[in-house]
Amino acid sequence: MATEAIARAIDLQKIYGTGEAQVKALRGVSVDFGRGEMTAIMGPSGSGKSTLMHCMAALDRPTDGDVEIDGVQVRGLKDKALTQLRRDRLGFIFQSFNLVPTLSAKENITLPLDIAGRKVDQEWFDRVVDTVGLRDRLGHRPSELSGGQQQRVACARALVSRPAIVFADEPTGNLDSRASAEILSFLRSSTKDYGQSIVIVTHDPVAAGYADRVLFLADGEIVDEMVDPTADKVLERMRGFDGVGRRS
Template sequence: MSDTSSRTATVTGRHAADATPVASARALTKVYGSGDAAVHALAGVDVDFTRGEFTAIMGPSGSGKSTLMHCMAALDTPTSGTVVVDGVDVSTLKDAALTRLRRDRIGFVFQSFNLVPTLSAAENITLPLDIAGRKADVGWYDTVVDILGLGPRLGHRPNQLSGGQQQRVAAARALIGRPAIVFADEPTGNLDSRSSAEVLGFLRRSVDEFGQSIVMVTHEPSAAAYADRVVFCADGRLVDEMRRPTAERVLDRMKTLGDL
């Protein structure tokens, strides 16, 4: 079966998405600098991310896609507008509550892995729970480790792992606490094609089988093709979206945005 046929079969039988947004933004703006030097990274964005769906964000360099994700993930503070994550208005939270939100309801997968070099793979996976003083659900831990093929590597430190293995550890860490939503920022940017497919396949499976909600920033049409939906940014705004994307359709749309 071809990759496209396999993905189509998977999506057709996937976990049903909940129509309720797991995260949303209204009139979201982000301005860097002031006066003539002001840069409007986001210029009034309205967006909903549906619970139980895999959404990719794409756009040319400087389009605002990473800024949008960082504001949605409570990693950056918008200049104005509202962000709601899992029913919580992020703008109303004090520092301690914001830290708890990021720790308990949001998972992160970054291009640079962000693993702690002195910890083993197993310790990196459970780190968010350890910080929160919570125990990992043993069944869920075993499921994630098994799906990602990390069992033989749990005792290894990051410098003993390949880039693909490190990113799989990072993906496991993002999901171990069963967050409401996972944000992935160019998660395959440092990986070869095989490792990329392994990581993206796991993210796809976590949506299909476990109802996870994922928002991924990527510049790769082949990566975006794993998503249910692609939203396109240009000049700090959302300018289009695509359902059931293919790499070819995404590539054609990106060409019109001037990215290629």
């Protein structure tokens, strides 16, 4: 059964540099991201996976093509409208956590809402906090939390505003295997239990195994996709990239 798209890339192209130094990071990528699904983006170094996510998340502008987020066409939006789109409809989780060191865990979680001048939905806040297991750590600052706890704060911050879609860039890259499993399980449950839409960029087949679908990029193009992946199947597919030649 087809899933409604929460986000869409339409013939996305991204070119860096000019002349002989020109790099085509994206070569006409078109893809839909399903509502209430977790999608992983994978590919070898230089494949364009981070560029695709940055364009989808309105953190970078494509050279050509368009991005649609929850029915909003990104191309042509002015800076103020882009800021509002990122604030109101998008959530972000970064490998480096990006927490404010002087704020408590609770203050970090509610920061996007505070900046936007929006009231905290206490019932939803409590559900998110309890789901990520932070109830007894809300008064602690980031320096008083483990890496896994800091990333749980970052996950809660991304979800507390009920964004249309969450983009996560190597969200478990700085975590040990146990903390990684906890974060990935939470992200997975947020799609299944709460209908959240999530896109993660990862190099880890284990992380990709938690997704509903994996997109494989090479040389700025989507070359394959896998539905209902497992870590073993993803690893086997990644080995196939050894034979993918680089195009000019």
